[in-house]
Amino acid sequence: MKWYPVELHTHTQHSDGDFTVSELVHAAKQRGFHAVCLSDHNTMSGLPELYEAAEREHMVPIPAIEWTTYWGHMLVLDEQGYTDWRGVRPEEIDAAIASIHRNHGLAGIAHPFALDNPINTGYHWDFQVADWDSVDFLEVWSRDNAPCKIQSYRALQLWETLLNRGCHITATSGRDWHREDTYHYAHTYVLAENLTKESVLHAVKAGQICLAAGPLLTMKGIRSDGTQVQIGDTIDAGKIEIELQLDDETMPNDWEKASVTAKEIQLVHNGKVICRLAPDASQRVCVNAASGWLRADLIGSFYGKQDQKIALTNPIYIK
């Protein structure tokens, strides 16, 4: 199994982006991504070009659409069929997500706490989700400077509230890329044997995703019998050995080593930091975990701002 950087949120001239589809795929390839998801606003008209461009660039294409409604934006990945975004009222979102799932699609909430109308239309999530278990993923980091933005703090808070309630919901990062620029972005990494559309979607669904704005922090659990559990998996409560890896050679074309530096690794269990560790390249630690969830965060500096969360894993679930 390997960690692959993928971009799950992009736009082109098929909606309000400046990129052509070819330019987008090429830019993603140059940055070091292995897969790119085209999620234009309310349209799939760019997908035929996505498949052609991805084949030329040896990239994995992920078809998507970004529901761009008055009550929120929702990323819908690889729906086989179509659920109409139009006319869905705030209280009807559960039925819409159920329809997307019947069509084998994944549904994720984009930038839930972004600046709203009249600055960005419909960006703040106002849909009234009754069944949070049905939401496949939550974009906790959005656009540039993601570790340091208030919308990220609020999205992480919502995510932890849902995890504490027992929901299994995957945190993702989205560049929401519209055009070439020189901003500082975070990255989404998926765990896969071989990278294919199916393995990316499986990782999103299963929570086998890490987010990093610089060095990549990954985690796995080791049971007492020596077998391994990946993030997103469930392990029995009790004594668990955790293996942590920190890799600062990832995505070298998209962040500066001197500007994103690691200071401390924190293990977060049910919302509380239970362990602080040095940012070593590889280490193992034993924890006593009760039922709930366990995640690893990397704290460090991000382009001049100290003590930011610069990487995080999705949780291992504990029962």
Add this chain to the structure above:
Amino acid sequence: MRLLEEVYQWTPQDSQTDASFCFYVSEGMKQIRIRFEFSPGTETDPRLCFPPIEKAMNRYYDSYPRALQPMEKESFLPVKNLITISLDKDGVYLGNAHRWATEQEHLISAEQASLGFLPPEKMAGEWHGMLHLHEILSETCTGHLIVEGE
């Protein structure tokens, strides 16, 4: 041949609503041309812009200190009115031109379609569309929609 012409007058109360339209394409028509204009495209009057901008900023910051991520309300001027068109044909969603343009022209045939739309299976028959009024901040906003068949 003109298939549809509509003139609209909107106010901020119409924000976050849809305006449906429908037209009929007869056999033999190869292409439709949809032209849509609205005006004004932007609003700069501080009296109209600043209260909703401040509301959005308050909502963004919630209980967090503003110093964590300073923003100036002036930086969000001018505010854009945003109206987009979506289309469907024979129950199939063709797409949406979701971008800021006050003068839009979309050409659609069974072989090709302007950015944002997929070509339909066949041209002839009843077409449905919607104007999506994502944001109307100006006190009045006029729209003009013309569909022609060629």
